[in-house]
Amino acid sequence: MEMMTVKNWRERLESEKAYDLVSELFDKIEKSKLNAYITLNKEDALKRAEEFDKGELKGKLAGIPVAVKDCITTKNLRTTCASKILHNYIPPFDAHVVERLKAEGAIIVGKTNMDEFAMGTTTETSYFGVVRNPYDLGRVAGGSSGGSGAVVGREAVLALGSDTGGSIRCPASFCGVCGLKPTYGYVSRYGLIPYANSLEQIGPMASCIEDLILLFEVIAGKDERDSTNAGKEFKFEMKDKKLKIGIIKEMGAKDEVIDKFYEVVETIKSKHEVDEIEMPSFKYALAAYYIIAMSEASSNLARYDGVRYGYALDKLDSWTKYFSKVRAEGFGKEVKRRIMLGSYALSAGYYGKYYLKALKVRTLVKNDFIKAFKNFDVLISPTMPALPFKIGELADPLTMYKMDVNTVPINLAGVPALSIPIGFVKGLPVGMQVIGNYFDENTMLNFALWLEGEIRAN
Amino acid sequence: MITRDDVYHIANLAKIEIDDKEVDDFKEEFQSILEYFNILDEIEEEVEPTFQVLPLNNVFREDVSKKSLPRDEVLKNAKHVEDGYFKGPRIVE
Numbered sequence: 001m002e003m004m005t006v007k008n009w010r011e012r013l014e015s016e017k018a019y020d021l022v023s024e025l026f027d028k029i030e031k032s033k034l035n036a037y038i039t040l041n042k043e044d045a046l047k048r049a050e051e052f053d054k055g056e057l058k059g060k061l062a063g064i065p066v067a068v069k070d071c072i073t074t075k076n077l078r079t080t081c082a083s084k085i086l087h088n089y090i091p092p093f094d095a096h097v098v099e100r101l102k103a104e105g106a107i108i109v110g111k112t113n114m115d116e117f118a119m120g121t122t123t124e125t126s127y128f129g130v131v132r133n134p135y136d137l138g139r140v141a142g143g144s145s146g147g148s149g150a151v152v153g154r155e156a157v158l159a160l161g162s163d164t165g166g167s168i169r170c171p172a173s174f175c176g177v178c179g180l181k182p183t184y185g186y187v188s189r190y191g192l193i194p195y196a197n198s199l200e201q202i203g204p205m206a207s208c209i210e211d212l213i214l215l216f217e218v219i220a221g222k223d224e225r226d227s228t229n230a231g232k233e234f235k236f237e238m239k240d241k242k243l244k245i246g247i248i249k250e251m252g253a254k255d256e257v258i259d260k261f262y263e264v265v266e267t268i269k270s271k272h273e274v275d276e277i278e279m280p281s282f283k284y285a286l287a288a289y290y291i292i293a294m295s296e297a298s299s300n301l302a303r304y305d306g307v308r309y310g311y312a313l314d315k316l317d318s319w320t321k322y323f324s325k326v327r328a329e330g331f332g333k334e335v336k337r338r339i340m341l342g343s344y345a346l347s348a349g350y351y352g353k354y355y356l357k358a359l360k361v362r363t364l365v366k367n368d369f370i371k372a373f374k375n376f377d378v379l380i381s382p383t384m385p386a387l388p389f390k391i392g393e394l395a396d397p398l399t400m401y402k403m404d405v406n407t408v409p410i411n412l413a414g415v416p417a418l419s420i421p422i423g424f425v426k427g428l429p430v431g432m433q434v435i436g437n438y439f440d441e442n443t444m445l446n447f448a449l450w451l452e453g454e455i456r457a458n
Numbered sequence: 459m460i461t462r463d464d465v466y467h468i469a470n471l472a473k474i475e476i477d478d479k480e481v482d483d484f485k486e487e488f489q490s491i492l493e494y495f496n497i498l499d500e501i502e503e504e505v506e507p508t509f510q511v512l513p514l515n516n517v518f519r520e521d522v523s524k525k526s527l528p529r530d531e532v533l534k535n536a537k538h539v540e541d542g543y544f545k546g547p548r549i550v551e
């Protein structure tokens with residue numbers, strides 16, 4: 001099946017009505033077995049399509065169907081974070097990125113399924129059930145942006161995801177699509193329901209690099225409502241240059257994945273200079289990542305008190321009882337696990353051992369990247385250490401955490417990274433991670449665009 | 459070693475009610491996860507901690523008030539509302 005792209009969707013819009021195309025898309029979604037959407041925005045989407053047909057919808061994404069991950073706030077459209085505790089939450093405002101989508105004429109298809117509060121690598125922790133892999137329904141689509149990964153090119157043209165430790169790149173790899181985690185601060189987090197603020201970014205997902213660039217240009221930029229926003233806009237510039245590419249030695253994968261990876265490295269060598277690089281701090285990155293993410297989660301998720309929004313009990317009891325019971329009934333197991341471990345890591349006597357130590361590792365990881373980019377233009381690795389897992393395959397939490405080993409160092413340092421499909425092994429997609437220097441998305445996207453062309457030509 | 463009492467203590471810090479069965483599961487899981495975290499004890503290099511990655515400075519702006527969300531919009535997601543206010547549980551026993 002040919003994947004939907006902005007280009008082929010626009011071609012269809014020349015001869016067909018947007019209303020008919022969008023209706024057809026919803027027919028397909030309603031029959032889908034992927035379980036990729038939590039809430040559909042059908043009525044509003046069809047209204048927008050009608051506006052497009054009347055010539056009233058303008059902008060860079062005019063008439064293009066876009067899916068939005070369900071941790072990104074959408075005004076008057078249910079936003080659940082795939083949690084029981086927000087199963088009935090109707091936000092009174094739009095996230096910055098949603099404002100931008102609307103201003104550019106996009107048609108929002110619906111809210112995509114995810115791991116509860118983005119805590120997971122397989123979308124199995126969702127209160128609304130697991131998302132299935134489009135290439136094998138018995139396997140996971142990755143996570144936490146599993147729904148967005150599964151719908152791109154199939155049940156939406158484009159999608160937004162969020163990435164705290166690999167949550168865009170993992171599903172992009174597992175679903176055979178492209179996904180970008182931008183430099184920390186490039187995209188406003190205003191309206192992104194927080195899990196670990198200092199690590200996460202909203203980013204684009206698309207079926208080709210050209211579309212990834214387009215969506216990134218729309219969402220990146222200044223927003224004073226996010227105090228960590230860098231205030232920079234992004235405009236892609238085509239550059240055809242021989243680059244110095246570094247393969248990160250510490251980022252491995254199972255043989256079947258690594259063989260595919262090195263097959264593509266040979267292609268890369270036809271134009272670019274390739275060398276290996278060691279990043280010694282990465283040995284500690286996974287532990288440091290989980291300590292920081294859990295600590296920030298324990299603080300962030302304190303807001304779910306059953307008073308102002310979300311899951312609530314019929315009877316108000318004493319504060320401690322009410323609060324503890326709402327959270328016991330409203331949160332799933334993985335979320336409880338992370339909140340509790342985060343509370344522990346920040347508690348008296350353990351702050352120095354866990355949290356402060358993790359922040360020091362973060363400095364070491366950041367320094368390793370700064371050093372690496374003095375000699376290299378982009379760094380590469382397999383995105384995931386294995387092929388998409390069978391549903392239920394990773395039962396133990398720690399085993400699951402370890403699957404993020406290649407993606408989390410990027411979030412600790414705040415550098416940008418994308419995943420690009422490089423082919424199939426046993427009928428399942430494999431992704432390559434391309435890492436860039438701070439605010440140098442342009443170089444990595446140019447490289448990815450070239451690589452995509454080479455892979456398609458072969 | 460994480461004990462059952464530790465798990466109850468952590469659950470209380472996090473304000474999450476847990477039952478005996480959950481305590482056993484969490485005890486095992488926390489034990490193995492925290493053991494893994496001990497890998498950080500190997501690090502001897504002394505560096506400054508990084509709380510956030512961008513070199514950000516304070517940004518100043520004029521103190522101009524902006525329109526806030528309408529009260530009924532803000533209250534519509536709450537189950538317990540009285541006289542235009544959120545109603546919460548008793549704080550004092």
